[in-house]
Amino acid sequence: MxxxxxxxxxxxxxxxxxxxxxxxxxxxxxxxxxxxxxxxxxxxxxxxxxxxxxxxxxxxxxxxxxxxxxxxxxxxxxxxxxxxxxxxxxxxxxxxxxxxxxxxxxxxAKVKNSKAIRGLLDMDTIKLDGETLKGLDDQLNGLKESDSYLFEQETEPTKPTIVNPGNPNGGTSTGDDDPFAAKLAKYN
The missing domain is CATH 1.10.287 (Helix Hairpins)
Structure with missing residues (x-):
């Protein structure tokens, strides 16, 4: 993009x-x-x-x-x-x-600092099985609960508010809130 x-x-x-x-x-x-x-x-x-x-x-x-x-x-x-x-x-x-x-x-797992997380993990219980690591998910879930600041927080991106040019009310004004219209009404 x-x-x-x-x-x-x-x-x-x-x-x-x-x-x-x-x-x-x-x-x-x-x-x-x-x-x-x-x-x-x-x-x-x-x-x-x-x-x-x-x-x-x-x-x-x-x-x-x-x-x-x-x-x-x-x-x-x-x-x-x-x-x-x-x-x-x-x-x-x-x-x-x-x-x-x-x-x-x-x-x-969206870890902010992998070196810090490695220090907190019990490497003896993590085993590589093919391409998956057994015993890692449980430890990461525990760390997410106890030390959530080590992980990036997922936030939904805000959508931009687009305002059309011109009268945002669509011309439905009653004239009561317009000072010019109030003065004009006095003279009519």
Whole structure:
């Protein structure tokens, strides 16, 4: 929605400025989150590439040296390191997925400050199940009751009052309230 469309709806410049400011906040917030997601996706691709490269190196080494005991031990050591690195990577990915789902849920709940809310949540009871967070809704509902100032209040936007130009009474004046008509009546 742009300024011309809002002006066509009959809004004043002041109302248009307020609408555009509110819309700008929403757009900037959404853009920041989209940038975060893109960064996480690129990290994920980098980690997958690193794991594939390690697996290829280990396979190549094991094919080249099957009889040498020292190299076999080195390969076993590298395989163990690779398993550990894979487990660490999986843990990081799960943590990132959890954090992303939590940020998304907090944004959907119209939280003013997600860092403050995170400090009040019992993270041990919140579990990620697919794309949903179990145990979060109950805690958020409790916080909405006890600390409602942490959440944006939903207000219905006021509709502008449009007044037609000319006589707003529609010409139904009796003449009693018009001083000119009263003076004119004296002389008739």
């Amino acid at each position: 742009n300024r011309e469309e809002l002006k066509a709806l009959g809004l004043t410049d002041e109302q248009i400025d307020k609408v555009m400011a509110a819309h700008g906040k929403v757009v900037n917030s959404t853009k920041d989150k989209a940038d975060k997601v893109e960064g996480l996706e690129s990290q994920l691709e980098d980690y997958k590439t690193q794991l594939a490269d390690r697996d290829t190196q280990l396979d190549d080494l094991s094919k080249q040296v099957k009889d040498n005991a020292d190299l076999t031990a080195e390969i076993d050591r590298l395989k163990d390191e690779n398993k550990t690195a894979t487990a660490d990577l999986q843990k990081k990915l799960e943590t990132q997925a959890f954090d992303f789902a939590l940020d998304k849920a907090l944004t959907g």
